[in-house]
Amino acid sequence: MAQQYTKKMIRQVFVQMLNKRPLNKITVKDIAEACEINRNTFYYYYTDVYVLLSEIFQTELQIVIDKYNETLSWEESFIVAAKFAVDNKTAVYHVYNSMQRETLVNYIYNVAGNVMIRFVENVSEGIPASEEDRKLIASFYQCALTEMVLRWIAAGMKEDPDTVIRRIGQLFAGNIEASLRHSAALHDS
Incomplete structure (x- = not known):
């Protein structure tokens, strides 16, 4: 319990x-002092700030995965992801x-991929589109959403x-289903 509390605090x-200064201006010493822990405690959980950053993005990705369900549209799922x-x-x-x-690009790409793969699978229910085409359609939207977020x-x-x-x-309502039907045809x- 104390370990989870310490990790969460870190x-x-x-x-x-990170909301106050650039990443390269944050040190393990800064984090340890702010948390009132020693540096060895930080190193017990993380090898450096980059591993910490990666874990934060992995945690946020897991939140999106956990909150996703069949009732959510891809838009609602992506909005959940944009909250962070x-x-x-x-x-x-x-x-x-x-x-x-x-690290950020990979996080966005993984979120977009997770959301689109699940959405395409749900939409393809009952449509005999090939597995290869379903993956291609999901990948296309994954790349488009990733680039849009990066430009934003x-x-x-x-x-x-x-x-x-x-x-x-x-604007694109129905396009995924239409693409799946084209695949089947x-x-x-």
């Missing part, structure tokens, strides 16, 4: 610091502008992601 303090970015804009921006950008971050995260994601959903001919 993560929270790190995110708070919205709540921690400065922290996300600091990671985006750091040498650890790839690069532009300073000014637009409301909820509004943008819902609008994309409205192509395999029948």
Whole structure:
């Protein structure tokens, strides 16, 4: 119980610091002092701040996975995923502008992939689309969503992601199902 509390405190303090200053300006010593623990305690849980950062993104990904269910649209699932970015804009921006950008990119890519794979599988129920085409369709939307989020971050995260994601959903409504039906038709001919 105490270990979980300590890890949670380390993560929270790190995110708070990341919301105030760039990643390269945060040291293990800073985190340990703010948490009122010694550095060895930090190192007991994490080898460095980059492993800590990676765990935070993995935890956020797991939240999206746990909250996803068949009643959620891909848009609602992606909005759940965007909550961390919205709540921690400065922290996300600091990671985006750091040498650890790839950690953020991988997180966004994994969230988009998880959401789209599940959504495509749900939509394909009863449509005899090939497995290969289902994966291709999910991958296409995964890449498109990832790039859109990265451009949103690069532009300073000014637009409301909820509004943008819902609008994309409205504009492309039915496209995934239509693509799956095209796949089925192509395999029948």
